Amino acid sequence: xxxxxxxxxxxxxxxxxxxxxxxxxxxxxxxxxxxxxxxxxxxxxxxxxxxxxxxxxxxxxxxxxxxxxxxxxxxxxxxxxxxxxxxxxxxxxxxxxxxxxxxxxxxxxxxxxxxxxxxxxxxxxxxxxxxxxxxxxxxxxxxxxxxxxxxxxxxxxxxxxxxxxxxxxxxxxxxxxxxxxxxxxxxxxxxxxxxxxxxxxxxxxxxxxxxxxxxxxxxxxxxxxxxxxxxxxxxxxxxxxxxxxxxxxxx
Amino acid sequence: xxxxxxxxxxxxxxxxxxxxxxxxxxxxxxxxxxxxxxxxxxxxxxxxxxxxxxxxxxxxxxxxxxxxxxxxxxxxxxxxxxxxxxxxxxxxxxxxxxxxxxxxxxxxxxxxxxxxxxxxxxxxxxxxxxxxxxxxxxxxxxxxxxxxxxxxxxxxxxxxxxxxxxxxxxxxxxxxxxxxxxxxxxxxxxxxxxxxxxxxxxxxxxxxxxxxxxxxxxxxxxxxxxxxxxxxxxxxxxxxxxxxxxxxxxxxxxxxxxxxxxxxxxxxxxxxxxxxxxxxxxxxxxxxxxxxxxxxxxxxxxxxxxxxxxxxxxxxxxxxxxxxxxxxxxxxxxxxxxxxxxxxxxxxxxxxxxxxxxxxxxxxxxxxxxxxxxxxxxxxxxxxxxxxxxxxxxxxxxxxxxxxxxxxxxxxxxxxxxxxxxxxxxxxxxxxxxxxxxxxxxxxxxxxxxxxxxxxxxxxxxxxxxxxxxxxxxxxxxxxxx
Ligand SMILES: Nc1ncnc2c1ncn2[C@@H]1O[C@H](COP(=O)(O)OP(=O)(O)O)[C@@H](O)[C@H]1O
Ligand SMILES: [Mg+2]
Numbered sequence: 001x002x003x004x005x006x007x008x009x010x011x012x013x014x015x016x017x018x019x020x021x022x023x024x025x026x027x028x029x030x031x032x033x034x035x036x037x038x039x040x041x042x043x044x045x046x047x048x049x050x051x052x053x054x055x056x057x058x059x060x061x062x063x064x065x066x067x068x069x070x071x072x073x074x075x076x077x078x079x080x081x082x083x084x085x086x087x088x089x090x091x092x093x094x095x096x097x098x099x100x101x102x103x104x105x106x107x108x109x110x111x112x113x114x115x116x117x118x119x120x121x122x123x124x125x126x127x128x129x130x131x132x133x134x135x136x137x138x139x140x141x142x143x144x145x146x147x148x149x150x151x152x153x154x155x156x157x158x159x160x161x162x163x164x165x166x167x168x169x170x171x172x173x174x175x176x177x178x179x180x181x182x183x184x185x186x187x188x189x190x191x192x193x194x195x196x197x198x199x200x201x202x203x204x205x206x207x208x209x210x211x212x213x214x215x216x217x218x219x220x221x222x223x224x225x226x227x228x229x230x231x232x233x234x235x236x237x238x239x240x241x242x243x244x245x246x247x248x249x250x251x
Numbered sequence: 252x253x254x255x256x257x258x259x260x261x262x263x264x265x266x267x268x269x270x271x272x273x274x275x276x277x278x279x280x281x282x283x284x285x286x287x288x289x290x291x292x293x294x295x296x297x298x299x300x301x302x303x304x305x306x307x308x309x310x311x312x313x314x315x316x317x318x319x320x321x322x323x324x325x326x327x328x329x330x331x332x333x334x335x336x337x338x339x340x341x342x343x344x345x346x347x348x349x350x351x352x353x354x355x356x357x358x359x360x361x362x363x364x365x366x367x368x369x370x371x372x373x374x375x376x377x378x379x380x381x382x383x384x385x386x387x388x389x390x391x392x393x394x395x396x397x398x399x400x401x402x403x404x405x406x407x408x409x410x411x412x413x414x415x416x417x418x419x420x421x422x423x424x425x426x427x428x429x430x431x432x433x434x435x436x437x438x439x440x441x442x443x444x445x446x447x448x449x450x451x452x453x454x455x456x457x458x459x460x461x462x463x464x465x466x467x468x469x470x471x472x473x474x475x476x477x478x479x480x481x482x483x484x485x486x487x488x489x490x491x492x493x494x495x496x497x498x499x500x501x502x503x504x505x506x507x508x509x510x511x512x513x514x515x516x517x518x519x520x521x522x523x524x525x526x527x528x529x530x531x532x533x534x535x536x537x538x539x540x541x542x543x544x545x546x547x548x549x550x551x552x553x554x555x556x557x558x559x560x561x562x563x564x565x566x567x568x569x570x571x572x573x574x575x576x577x578x579x580x581x582x583x584x585x586x587x588x589x590x591x592x593x594x595x596x597x598x599x600x601x602x603x604x605x606x607x608x609x610x611x612x613x614x615x616x617x618x619x620x621x622x623x624x625x626x627x628x629x630x631x632x633x634x635x636x637x638x639x640x641x642x643x644x645x646x647x648x649x650x651x652x653x654x655x656x657x658x659x660x661x662x663x664x665x666x667x668x669x670x671x672x673x674x675x676x677x678x679x680x681x682x683x684x685x686x687x688x689x690x691x692x693x694x695x696x697x698x699x700x701x702x703x704x705x706x707x708x709x710x711x712x713x714x715x716x717x718x719x720x721x722x723x724x725x726x727x728x729x730x731x732x733x
Contacts, residue, residue, distance in 0.1 A: 073687045073692055076688055
């Protein structure tokens with residue numbers, strides 16, 4: 001699915017990623033954990049194609065393509081989806097209009113016909129149920145006036161609508177109460193299949209009670225410093241990140 | 252790939268061409284250039300006008316000679332040379348068309364190029380269109396249906412001939428010829444325009460629409476529109492404008508007067524796309540327009556405008572809220588690009604008790620353009636418990652364009668309630684990135700964001716017109732993918 005090799009990246013002259021390597025295969029769920037400022041969102045932004053970052057070294061292959069050579073929308077058309085840590089508001093643009101445009105642009109890029117209104121609305125009805133999103137929110141302006149939890153659920157709703165190959169979820173759990181967390185996790189689990197994969201970025205272990213990862217990675221100082229299974233997350237919860245930091249320095 | 256930045260947008264926007272830059276080969280009849288009493292007499296006699304109207308024109312001309320051009324607006328331009336303008340240009344066939352089939356095919360083609368196909372509009376929406384090309388109305392439709400209801404919708408010249416007492420009663424009562432320099436000029440030399448009268452209690456069953464277009468070179472377009480909605484009536488009136496691409500500046504100085512009698516409602520919508528000049532600021536239309544409406548008791552006037560054209564725009568559709576409980580509304584989108592300059596806004600004059608006004612203005616500036624909102628809210632002594640809400644938003648597409656807001660408030664009644672909100676924002680990188688991450692191209696993303704930003708205004712337009720306006724906005728912001 002995706003292969004990230006020795007990725008180095010700067011922003012404003014400051015090196016944030018310092019040789020990150022990660023491979024994700026179809027059917028897998030990877031969790032990336034790490035302290036604040038470790039570079040988790042940076043990684044997500046770079047994968048999605050945000051251009052403030054300067055890639056100084058390394059390569060990323062996604063579905064056989066050289067990801068770093070593609071534009072943001074081309075990456076999206078190939079099936080890369082980013083659930084934003086801070087979803088953006090677009091006043092005056094309804095969620096449904098936004099999604100229909102997104103779906104049709106993707107279809108167009110693949111040489112397919114636009115989706116019919118009927119098919120689209122049926123899909124909206126079906127997918128909004130997965131995240132228990134009030135159908136009213138579907139017709140409201142994109143994220144405008146949504147509560148924090150609604151914004152995050154809306155991200156998962158969009159993910160369901162766009163049906164990506166690889167979903168990167170950037171702290172989708174932060175700011176959620178336990179019910180919202182459960183709903184978001186249910187969404188992610190429902191959408192999981194043998195053909196797709198996800199990278200779940202999180203700060204806390206609790207999301208991983210609901211979304212069971214195949215691998216847990218610790219990102220620290222721009223690198224993956226430790227990889228394990230679900231138990232690693234529990235260990236981190238218990239001991240914090242300091243022991244990892246120490247271990248890394250010793251190593 | 253190349254990331255989308257405002258600077259790139261700026262560059263891309265400069266490359267967009269005016270879509271309506273063509274000249275139709277309709278033979279026109281013009282009169283000698285220049286402006287003096289003889290020219291005015293000539294115009295009046297060509298139009299076989301009654302004596303009182305000639306007097307009115309000459310009177311206005313005398314007043315005009317004593318006035319000087321206003322210069323308080325936030326615009327700079329080379330003043331038109333009024334001596335070098337042809338004040339009358341009419342398509343040569345003077346025959347009036349009985350039906351749509353009789354209309355010159357060339358002219359139909361012109362209309363098709365305008366983006367709104369009249370035929371399609373007629374078929375799909377039942378819009379009655381009064382098409383004003385170079386100042387003379389050449390096609391009116393659906394007249395007989397309107398006639399059954401007693402609705403008068405015709406060219407101004409025809410109204411002068413057919414309904415002189417109505418024209419004489421109302422013309423110049425809302426925008427007197429002494430009002431301002433351009434209103435005086437218009438009153439002296441206007442060639443045609445539209446006239447509309449809705450009788451008591453009648454709800455006009457279709458949108459009435461006029462298409463204005465400047466075609467001949469070196470001509471000024473001075474049309475007058477007069478809409479009178481009698482007690483308890485309703486009308487929705489649409490006005491669209493385009494002009495071909497020419498190097499010299501063309502002058503457009505129109506006057507629009509609306510009168511909403513007791514309990515009546517007038518909705519007046521404009522989509523203005525006059526030629527804005529090229530990317531170096533050469534050519535383009537000077538659009539100096541006086542639009543004003545008067546509301547009697549419980550009446551309502553709503554102005555909606557989408558302005559994307561003209562080199563210089565100077566325009567303030569206003570409402571005089573004379574009657575108690577009357578309502579005035581102003582919804583505006585003004586896009587400026589390259590070297591365009593717009594100084595536009597509204598005046599809400601509250602005279603009656605419990606009068607209410609709403610102002611929603613959305614400015615979008617790109618290129619090196621200057622976009623100003625200028626609005627006056629005036630609450631007079633007797634306007635007890637009057638209310639105004641104003642919201643003026645500006646969206647900037649580049650670092651070197653300008654957005655300015657000049658809200659004036661004059662309040663003489665302490666029971667009035669006035670609210671004013673203003674925001675200025677730059678088109679958001681975050682919004683663009685969010686759209687692109689979902690697979691939406693830059694061009695579509697800009698169009699989505701801009702349309703979303705203008706939604707409150709676009710929502711006020713009749714459906715078909717709103718679609719055209721959205722297309723126009725997209726054209727104005729087209730070509731943004733490098
Ligand atoms: N636009 C930016 N300009 C400068 N520094 C940045 C920018 N974005 C992120 N950083 C820095 O990069 C580091 C990693 O940030 P981030 O990827 O957001 O961390 P995380 O998501 O793991 O908390 C932090 O030190 C942060 O201050
Ligand atoms: Mg982060």
